[in-house]
Amino acid sequence: MSLNSVTIKKFLLTAGLLIVLGQGLWQLPELQDYLSPAESMEFILKRASKECLRIKDDLRTLNERVDYLTWFQAHNGPDQKVSADRLSAFPFSESIRPLGPRYSWHTNIRLAHQNRLKVERKLRYLEGLLKNIDENSPVHPSQDSPAMPAKTAAVSSSMKQIQQFQDQFIDYNAKLMELTKQLARLENNGYKK
């Protein structure tokens, strides 16, 4: 029985290591580059799509933080009770707010700026990615002229996706600018107590 358990453990250990080995070999960059070349349009579109999702998430977080700061500024009276609603969204900030409102305020401003920067950097990356589409590529918007022969379905689909990303980029940029302005206003008005 004891021997069996040792054998099973050894087998599991070896199997686990072999799985890692196998997956590592499968993920070797050379093999992956061969299967889905980094240069391929599909690869860039995948990256852009991932980046858009990340930006969306970060923008939502920034929006929530700015909302919280707006609420914080409006509720700076002597009665500094913990808000149950806010506690679920910002547990740490909200729990320290009654104890050190000024500290909590400045910390949240700092975190909002951190978040803003994150979005700015990601947008910059997305911009680079979209600009980077080879200008000679059939999917590049500059190649879209009436004189061109009918595009293949794959190319049209890629073009559509690129257009979507470009629209999203403009939309995210506008949202970021708006939130940046709101944040600047909050910061200028400061925490008055």
Place this chain on the structure above:
Amino acid sequence: MRVDRLFSPIMIILALAAFLLLFGLDNRPFWQDEAETAGLAKNILTYGVPRAYDGLNIISQEQGREYDADFLWRWSPWLQIYVAAAAFRLGGLTTFAGRLPFALMGLACIFLVYQLVRRNFGDRTWALCAATLLTCSVPFLLYARQCRYYSLGALFTLMSLYAFKEDWQSKFRPALLLCLSVGFLFYTNYLLFFSYVMPALLVGIWLYPREFPLKRTTIITLATLIIIVPGLLLFRIQEQSNIMNLIVIPNNLENYFRDLIQYVIPLPIVVYLLWRWRRVFWTRAGIPGESGEKFILFLGVIIVGNIIFLSLAPQSEHRYLVHLYPLCAIIVGWVILRAWRYDKISGVLLAFLLFFTNWLYLIPMDWLQITNRPNHTNRQMLTYPNLPLRLFLAELFSPYPDVNRNFIRFFQTQARPGDLILTTYGDLPLQFYTPFQVIGGLQGKLSPSRPPDWVVSRYEMRYNRDYQLQDAEKFIREKLSLTADYQAIILPWEDEPFGNRADPYYHRFVPAARSLAQVVIYKKLTPRQNVP
């Protein structure tokens, strides 16, 4: 020397390490942080002390907070700067000379890891395993090849452990070594000192209570304090601690622990050790009796304590973990040996995975979706499953001109004596390698007496500690009219963010398959060219 000693396994490992640490050491020029050390070292040769201003250029990455009115550098400790200055004095103002002493210290770390294990635990295989792991650790090699304090910090950490395992309680030499290594660690980087010394002392007292005689411990503590007091007064530690923010601590902790399992100790090994020592944290009876394992526990708890202390500092950077790489190599070497003794096949597999691949680090993290893979990284970097040594050798044998090399070459050939260059980043390498006045970067407020002759607006935007755009970026946007007064020169190289940065999240071994942004340099139009 006898032939069998010359070809002993440790000599072979050291020869391999020497090759990996020294070959092509100057393939790439200093990047911004290295150039800060090198620039200050260069000024030591002229002034005897690290001055931030040499009469032409200012060295600063903190908006001028690093020095006083006399330009004396008071931001970071001076040991690394003097080490680089000594190397420049002996070998000339070259990239190779600047990096050489630090690479040699990296080599000394590998030997000391071997010596520490072998001498104290008499296990040659474990010692060899640990030394090999450190030799094959590409992040460690990259950091040790920098003209910065990283290998110096690792060496003093190891020396303090070496002295601790000697008879420092009754002998003078180990006590002196302990005192000096800890004291010099402060002058290497005080963040490393504070984060390492406190946990090491506390864990030492917890695990080896009988090895801390009160009198000797007090003497050593006082002697160390005497060594560090001048530094406490000289360096602006208080000013840096002002930028500490409690709320970033959870985030820092997350970053450091993730970095640790992504590059230094793989998650499965951490889980194994936690499971093995699960009782240690509840009862003293759980403390391993065997001296080797007890030492491993000692190192493990020091690492955790070190990270907790590190997370109090405002920035979390992978470089602050470099002095822990040798400690982790000793731990992982011990685990490989246990696996081998438990099951030969597993031992071989584990050793292969840990010596030659980063798969055991990244793949389990991928399964849990906790891998940190920033958007700027690509498959040819350490953030993806790879054969790190193959990537590293590709860099050594097929070096490509990185962004700093390209800028240096450009200005060496295109700029004229007396030209003024404004750049939003990478000012310090240009200051070191070219004879021109270079402003901008992270230096802070700009007030040039005339418009710059050259402007470099780097693709990656830089922000200050208040999350505002750096002054150089603002100056270009608000005070210059690049379209009207400058001619844009688009160059066919990628505007990489850093160049030869060792950080595994940023280090490129080969050029990116597809560059994100090309370099644009703006040249000031002469009045004649400027006529519409």
